[in-house]
Amino acid sequence: MLRLRTLLLALASAFALSGCQYHVLSPQGWVGDQQRNLLIISTLLMLIVIIPVLIMAVYFPLKYRADRDDTSDYDPTFEHSNKIEVVIWGVPILIIIALGYFTYVYTHRLDPYAPLDHLEAGAPVEVQAVSLDWKWLFIYPEFGVASVNELAIPEGRPVNFSLTSSTVMNTLSIPALGGMVYSMAGMETKLHLIADETGTFPGRSAHYSGPGFSHMTFDTLSMSDEDFNAWITDVKAKGATLDRTSYLELEKPTIDEPVRYYGSVEDALFRRIVELCVEDGKVCMGHMMMQDELGGGGIEGIPNASAYSYDRARTIDGFGNLIELPDVEVKAFHEAFWNDPDAICSPDFVFAEKKNNG
Structure with a gap:
């Protein structure tokens, strides 16, 4: 009965795992291929040590067990062997050298900021990716269109990503194509990928970013040039306009956002998002x-603090809902300083500031 239960459990586990997608070991792009090769090389090099250790962990206790009959090979005066020392020190050193060499080569070869011009795979496509709560916005500046939670790319042509975030850090991850780079608010990062085949490849954020993280996924549609151009034309015909007003509405936290398209995009919108x-x-x-760099706004600049505030308007609770905080009352601070500079250090003033401004 126990064996039957074990067998059924094993079959159930195999069935559950049958739906897994092993894109890391079966990539569909040059970058993914190189990363897979480095993973295999590193694993094989480490197995040079691991396999002999596993074998010796069984062999030596059995061969030299206390109750064995033949003890003629026992040598109580043994204390050193040059051959053993060469093996136990030389082999790991050689493995470390090999790992260091391959890591150096592939690290420079797969620099995410380095364009894939050496592949001579045609004109690249520029994509500006913005991680929102909890969805992805992809802007195509060359074509003036954008999409939410759907990334279309032409097969066989490099894709140059520029990434940023509206709030917290995220990572753009398309395992089938390789690479994973952070997107951060107020910064622009880069990533270069290419799809060698057509198909639909899953993408997601690989960095936990709040209650809607599990739904922060998208499909990467790798298609021929003709189909890609048709997709662009279709988006232009059906999509709405993405300007500063509609972006601020899109930026609000949502979970499980459906795919949507924008047929036109306001000029320099991505630069404003980054800034x-x-x-x-x-x-x-x-x-x-x-x-x-020029010394700041000084005390005179305190009344303009709201123009420099960003995170306050994007505060959310544990369920992803926006929290409306009261406006920062900088006037009280300003007047108190001019009337009595020492007053701002008093407990009463600190309490009032905490109550009014958080």
């Missing part, structure tokens, strides 16, 4: 850093 100044009246990151 955290899509909203009217917000100071862009570049100007903010320039002001900091």
Whole structure:
């Protein structure tokens, strides 16, 4: 009965795992191929040590067990062997050298910021990817269109990604094509991929980012040039307009967002997203850093604090719902400082500031 249960459990496990997709070991792009090769090479090199250790872990206890009959090979005066020392030290050193060499080669070969021009695979496609809560926005600046939770790319042509985030850090991961790079608010990162075959490959965020993380997935549609151009034409015909106003609406947290398209995109919208100044009246990151370099706004700049605030308007609770916080009351701070600079350090003022401004 126990054997039958064990067999049934094994069959159930095999059935459950039969739906798994092993894109890392069966990639569909040059970058994924190179990463798979490095994984296999590293595994084989480490097995040079692991397999002999596993064999010796069984062989030596059996051969030299205390109750064995033949003890003629027992040598109580044995204390050193040059051959053994060469093996136990030389082999690991050679493996480490080999691992270091391959890691160095593949690290430079697979630099995510390095374009794939050496493949001579045709003109690349530019894609600006924005991680939102909890969905992906893909902007095609060359064509003036955008999509949500669907990425279309032409097969056999490099795709140059520019990535950023509206709030927390995320990672763009398409295992079948390889690579995984972070997207961060106020920064622009790069990733270069290519699909060698047509098909639909799953993509997702691989970095936990809140309650909607499990639904932050998308399909990567690898298609021929003709089908890709048809997809662009279809999006232009059916899609809405993505401007600063519609982006701010799209940016609001949603879970399990359906695929949607935008037939036109406002110029320089991605740059404003990176600079955290899509909203009217917000100071862009570049100007903010320039002001900091020049000494900042000083006390006179305190009343303009709302123009530099970004995260406050995007505060959410544990369920992903926006929390409306009261406006920052900087006037009280400003007046208190001018009337009595020492007053801002008093317990009463600190309590009032915490109550009003968090």
